[in-house]
Amino acid sequence: DFTYIDDIVEGIVRLLDRPPAPNKDWDRENPDPSTSYAPYKVYNIGNNSPVELMTFIRTLEESLGTRAEIEFKPMQPGDVQATFADIDALQRDVGFRPSTPISEGLRKFADWYVGYYGS
DSSP: OOOOHHHHHHHHHHHHTOOOOOOTTOOTTSOOTTOOSSOOOOOOOSOSOOOOHHHHHHHHHHHHTSOOOOOOOOOOTTOOSOOOOOOHHHHHHHOOOOOOOHHHHHHHHHHHHHHHHOO
């Protein structure tokens, strides 16, 4: 689940003026894990759309105009077969869903990278 940085920033900006209210009835002896006395809330901000690694690599290659040297390795400890962000709470609370397609996000990233670091 690759997410373009502008989508992450947009999600954070939308959340800034919506701090969660503390649960005044929260009981440390019998805690409800979905609430707290401290006003905080965790949100996933992601594209909610898994992308295969080779699709990511090929798209980045196209964006940079070069070919990657690929060396396949076995799965490493901590690697996962697939993952994506559950953004239900983000959509429910602020009506936001990241939407930048991977092709656009990687093109913008590649343009920035080349402009910043050179070719």
